[in-house]
Amino acid sequence: MRNPEFSERTRVLDLTDLRNKTFDVLVIGGGINGSGVANTLAQMGISTVLVEANDFASGTSSTSSKLIHGGLRYLQQGRIREVRNLIRERDYLRRNTQIVKDIEFHILITPDSWHRWEIRLGLVIYNLLGHRITFPIFHRNRGEYPSVVRGYFSYLDAMTDDSRLVISNICSAHNHGAVCLNYARFTAIERNESGFSARISDSLTGKEYVVHAKIVVNCTGPWAAEAMKLIGTSNRPDIRLSRGIHIVMPAGIFSLKNAIAFRSHVDGRQLFIIPHGEVVHIGTTDNFVGSPEDREISKEEVNYLLESTSAIFGKMDAASVITSFCGIRPLVSESSDPGKATREFSVLRDDGIIHVLGGKLTDYRIASRKVAGMVAKSLGIKSDMDGLPKIDYERDAGDDPVQYDLDYECAITVDDIVRRREGSSIYSLDAGASMKKEIERHVGKGDVENQG
Numbered sequence: 537m538r539n540p541e542f543s544e545r546t547r548v549l550d551l552t553d554l555r556n557k558t559f560d561v562l563v564i565g566g567g568i569n570g571s572g573v574a575n576t577l578a579q580m581g582i583s584t585v586l587v588e589a590n591d592f593a594s595g596t597s598s599t600s601s602k603l604i605h606g607g608l609r610y611l612q613q614g615r616i617r618e619v620r621n622l623i624r625e626r627d628y629l630r631r632n633t634q635i636v637k638d639i640e641f642h643i644l645i646t647p648d649s650w651h652r653w654e655i656r657l658g659l660v661i662y663n664l665l666g667h668r669i670t671f672p673i674f675h676r677n678r679g680e681y682p683s684v685v686r687g688y689f690s691y692l693d694a695m696t697d698d699s700r701l702v703i704s705n706i707c708s709a710h711n712h713g714a715v716c717l718n719y720a721r722f723t724a725i726e727r728n729e730s731g732f733s734a735r736i737s738d739s740l741t742g743k744e745y746v747v748h749a750k751i752v753v754n755c756t757g758p759w760a761a762e763a764m765k766l767i768g769t770s771n772r773p774d775i776r777l778s779r780g781i782h783i784v785m786p787a788g789i790f791s792l793k794n795a796i797a798f799r800s801h802v803d804g805r806q807l808f809i810i811p812h813g814e815v816v817h818i819g820t821t822d823n824f825v826g827s828p829e830d831r832e833i834s835k836e837e838v839n840y841l842l843e844s845t846s847a848i849f850g851k852m853d854a855a856s857v858i859t860s861f862c863g864i865r866p867l868v869s870e871s872s873d874p875g876k877a878t879r880e881f882s883v884l885r886d887d888g889i890i891h892v893l894g895g896k897l898t899d900y901r902i903a904s905r906k907v908a909g910m911v912a913k914s915l916g917i918k919s920d921m922d923g924l925p926k927i928d929y930e931r932d933a934g935d936d937p938v939q940y941d942l943d944y945e946c947a948i949t950v951d952d953i954v955r956r957r958e959g960s961s962i963y964s965l966d967a968g969a970s971m972k973k974e975i976e977r978h979v980g981k982g983d984v985e986n987q988g
């Protein structure tokens with residue numbers, strides 16, 4: 537059976553129909569946490585509406601390193617429980633979804649790297665937590681890498697396409713009856729006898745709508761503090777924001793068969809080079825910023841990644857950087873070092889509203905189930921959440937991808953297609969330029985607003 541239509545047309549119908557409905561739950565924010573929560577609730581038969589101010593996955597959930605991983609480096613800080621939970625989720629997603637794939641990492645041993653015994657010990661624990669009983673072997677560099685690399689240890693983790701993971705959860709939620717609205721910004725809320733009435737502004741037309749819901753879940757990631765202000769939350773935790781950038785370079789410069797992790801000679805931080813077909817992504821940085829809008833990538837950040845990479849692969853030219861992208865981590869931690877701040881999510885309830893703060897792509901299912909359990913309890917519903925949320929969505933084979941994005945994945949702008957549904961702006965050598973032209977030819981210039 538084909539997926540149901542999910543397009544700009546159905547979006548307008550859904551917006552118009554809002555006034556006639558009272559939902560069980562309003563989810564604010566369409567990143568990985570919001571989409572996972574909406575998907576879980578919809579699969580439990582709980583009536584759900586999700587509103588996203590821009591496009592789905594337009595926040596941090598399309599600008600991550602795209603790893604589904606346990607966080608090997610967190611072991612250095614003794615965060616064993618966090619790593620164990622992340623590894624469990626990684627393994628579930630590897631086994632049960634099409635969108636998460638294994639990837640082999642090499643940890644390079646260079647004059648600036650960690651000691652071999654540190655890496656070996658870390659990998660023994662990491663593998664054991666993942667129920668892999670393998671002794672990490674040191675492989676000498678036999679010409680696979682430049683001569684500054686003495687050798688490497690290898691381990692397995694997983695990777696995904698973060699924005700497609702979000703879109704898949706959104707489409708799955710839609711398939712299960714959730715109303716999912718992109719370009720719909722939450723602006724204000726009132727409490728009433730039956731729950732809440734929230735004001736929503738259509739970012740495309742400026743029209744105002746009201747959503748009625750019994751329970752509200754705030755999944756606005758780095759914008760959580762702003763949403764809490766709009767909501768009037770009294771107990772606002774300290775949410776710190778840390779910016780991470782990636783640069784995209786041609787894969788041909790590196791000729792890697794696998795991903796690599798190495799230690800920057802500049803500041804001793806761990807960096808990754810991850811191959812994605814024609815290109816590699818190199819990242820990332822970790823610097824506190826004051827606002828989720830502080831997303832302008834500085835020359836210093838790009839130079840730091842280039843300089844760190846150059847120490848191993850020889851002089852890297854800034855002109856070879858195809859593009860770059862930047863994301864803001866929401867961290868719930870008092871640590872003065874963003875690298876040491878926990879990446880674990882917290883869920884809190886204040887005056888009837890549930891807030892999801894922090895977290896990773898990797899553990900979105902745990903956060904989603906935790907929220908769904910709280911919602912079910914409030915609604916007095918008994919529900920088996922075992923295995924939820926599942927991704928009950930697959931693209932129908934053989935269809936033209938651009939038309940499919942418009943008709944079944946509610947793409948509205950060119951960027952929605954090029955960046956978040958097809959990914960060519962960060963996975964191709966021309967940063968999506970030819971795809972943008974193709975879309976214009978395909979749908980006509982006026983039909984899809986060009987924000988790219």
Ligand SMILES: Cc1cc2nc3c(=O)[nH]c(=O)nc-3n(C[C@H](O)[C@H](O)[C@H](O)COP(=O)(O)OP(=O)(O)OC[C@H]3O[C@@H](n4cnc5c(N)ncnc54)[C@H](O)[C@@H]3O)c2cc1C
Nearest residue numbers: 565567568569589595596597601603722757780863897898
């Ligand atoms: C550089 C970097 C690398 C990372 N790498 C990894 C990794 O490899 N693996 C991993 O597991 N995790 C990684 N993470 C962490 C992970 O990406 C984030 O924790 C996760 O994406 C946060 O998801 P979210 O849904 O909470 O927030 P977001 O994805 O930011 O979603 C919040 C959404 O809320 C919307 N919103 C805000 N205000 C409103 C409003 N008023 N009304 C409606 N909508 C609103 C925003 O537009 C946004 O789309 C990385 C993070 C960064 C920054």
